[in-house]
Amino acid sequence: MQQVFKNALFHQEPTVLKRRLLPLSCYHVLVLMAADNPYVVKQVPNPTLIDLAFGVAVCSRTREQCEIWLPADGMLDGIKAWGKTCRKMDFRAEGLSFENYLADYSAFPDRWSKTKTPTPCQHPWPLLVVVTIMPMVGESRAWNMPLPEAISLWSAYQETQGDSSLKTDWEYNALAALKAAAIRKEANK
Numbered sequence: 001m002q003q004v005f006k007n008a009l010f011h012q013e014p015t016v017l018k019r020r021l022l023p024l025s026c027y028h029v030l031v032l033m034a035a036d037n038p039y040v041v042k043q044v045p046n047p048t049l050i051d052l053a054f055g056v057a058v059c060s061r062t063r064e065q066c067e068i069w070l071p072a073d074g075m076l077d078g079i080k081a082w083g084k085t086c087r088k089m090d091f092r093a094e095g096l097s098f099e100n101y102l103a104d105y106s107a108f109p110d111r112w113s114k115t116k117t118p119t120p121c122q123h124p125w126p127l128l129v130v131v132t133i134m135p136m137v138g139e140s141r142a143w144n145m146p147l148p149e150a151i152s153l154w155s156a157y158q159e160t161q162g163d164s165s166l167k168t169d170w171e172y173n174a175l176a177a178l179k180a181a182a183i184r185k186e187a188n189k
Contacts, residue, residue, distance in 0.1 A: 025063070027126070
């Protein structure tokens with residue numbers, strides 16, 4: 001079974017900068033994308049402690065909590081002050097933990113590529129996932145649902161609509177075994 005489907009069932013969120021993160025959701029990713037946070041917008045180089053503190057602050061709140069917190073007066077000052085209390089922590093280790101959380105829980109299922117370059121989306125991808133699953137689970141659940149679960153529902157829905165690009169478990173496992181064998185062969189040279 002592909003990891004994204006396993007993550008939909010079993011996930012454990014880390015504590016970063018002294019805060020326990022919630023399960024990563026479409027809302028979290030969309031807010032970080034909108035803020036050009038370098039942890040999700042990779043074209044923005046060199047994340048700062050403030051970037052990390054903002055990401056952690058978003059990912060430790062539900063959509064409803066963020067909608068109250070984000071427009072609040074002094075929100076940025078509060079992040080800066082909180083970030084300063086975390087200065088003695090290992091920024092690189094905390095950032096790596098946050099990066100791993102984002103990478104692990106925002107992965108999509110492996111698919112067979114029908115074209116060499118993917119068709120670009122006109123809307124941010126988290127919005128497409130939410131709009132697809134919202135009729136099934138409701139608005140609040142769609143925005144707050146753990147992202148691997150939302151992606152799994154979205155992917156299953158796509159298959160019911162005729163998308164046959166998802167690799168089967170057999171194909172996925174066979175390709176993983178071939179890659180592992182190639183790595184072992186290269187290591188033995």
